[in-house]
Amino acid sequence: MDTQAFKRSLHHSERYNRRGFGRANEVASNLEKAYQSSLIGSIRDNGYVLQHGRLQVKLAEAFGFCWGVERAVAMAYETRRHYPSERIWITNEIIHNPSVNEHLREMDVLFIQAEGGVKDFSCVSDGDVVILPAFGATVQEMELLHERGCHIIDTTCPWVSKVWHTVEKHKKQEFTSIIHGKVKHEETLATSSFAGTYLVVLDLEEAQLVADYILGQGDRAGFMKRFAKACSANFDPDQDLQRLGVANQTTMLKSETEEIGRLFERTMLRKYGPIELNKHFLSFNTICDATEERQQAMFSLVDEPLDLLVVIGGFNSSNTTHLQEIAISRGIRSFHIDTPERIGDNNSIQHKPLGEDLFIESNFLPTGSVSVGITSGASTPDRVVEHVIQKLIDLTSD
Ligand code: SF4
Secondary structure (H helix, E strand, O other), rough: OOOHHHHHHHHHOEEEOOOOOOOOOHHHHHHHHHHHOOOHHHHHHHEEEEOHHHHHHEEEOOOOOOOOHHHHHHHHHHHHHHOOOOOOEEOOOOOOOOHHHHHHHHHHHHHHHHHOEEOOOOOOOOOOOEEEOOOOHHHHHHHHHHHHOOEEEEOHHHHHHHHHHHHHHHHHOEEEEEEOOOOOOHHHHHHHHHHEEEEEEHHHHHHHHHOOOHOOOOOHHHHHHHHHOEEEEOHHHHOOOOEEEEEOOOOHHHHHHHHHHHHHHHHHHHOOOOOOHHHHEOOOOOOOOOHHHHHHHHHHOOOOOOOOOEEOOOOOHHHHHHHHHHHHHHOEEEEEEEHHHHHHOOOOEEEEEOOOOOOOEEOOOOOOEEEEEEEEEOOOOHEEEEHHHHHHHHOOOO
């Protein structure tokens, strides 16, 4: 499918909108009330530190709502204003944050249901309004909704669109896209749908397996078994790993994406030599600024003397998980929670250790002076962070 031609025609359609409705002022106060926080503002003004009795809170210097998320949420609110009585659907959570999605439900925005990873669009009719979330939608979903006569409100973050352009460039030049991402994540599913031949690698370990195969150190059956669900149809590792371009899910760990890029550059250099390298390896920077800033701020935060860290964000939020990985890599006690309600009045916390199920820890705040680092993913509103801090204050006030 010529995805670029499809997008061009979609963008010219009267039933497609990716710029909002010019109603930003009308929704500003609702957004402020729902998501912003004066407490967080004052902590920021105080050098990102709050001292309250025996509790010290240190905030990361960049955290929470990024530009792309703010834009997507504002567009969803504007959409409800613009279409007060139409049925409005969203193809997925607009962002990975339970409170934001709950607010949308309260505004009668309906969520397309999925079973076994397959979305059921049978409920969507001609004339319905459908919002595409910040991390985008697959080209097949867009095509289906367009053909069905829906109004499409596309809040896809421009950073995500930039990755789509990148894999389309790979496709045009007949390069295979190596996508650093999580194969089932909506953004990676969308990016894959715009790519031609592709292979998704989760981390450096998987990238190394691919690099080894390129250099003749792997077996085909084992390779295909490992990547069976992470590659384009009819992927042939002997044919399709000769010309590579690297792209990424925008919320992956920046340092790892860069390492993967360097690995494939070295691999192709070894295999084809410096003169031929450009014919076999393409690299564009597709790391999102906001993700990078939040990860940098986390690296600074974990250098501070902290007793523990609370990382706030949806459990399915990729960028939040990577923030927690940074805490774990430094051996700091860290707790990933999605809502303030995970903190109990009895000094317990229900959190999600990395890669494990929810777990309740008792007495998570020690007695005496305690220094707590806090950060949150790009889809967590300041209001949620404020409520978490309030809970910590309550637990440490005698
Ligand atoms: S994290 Fe980056 S790519 Fe994702 S919505 Fe925010 S700005 Fe866009």
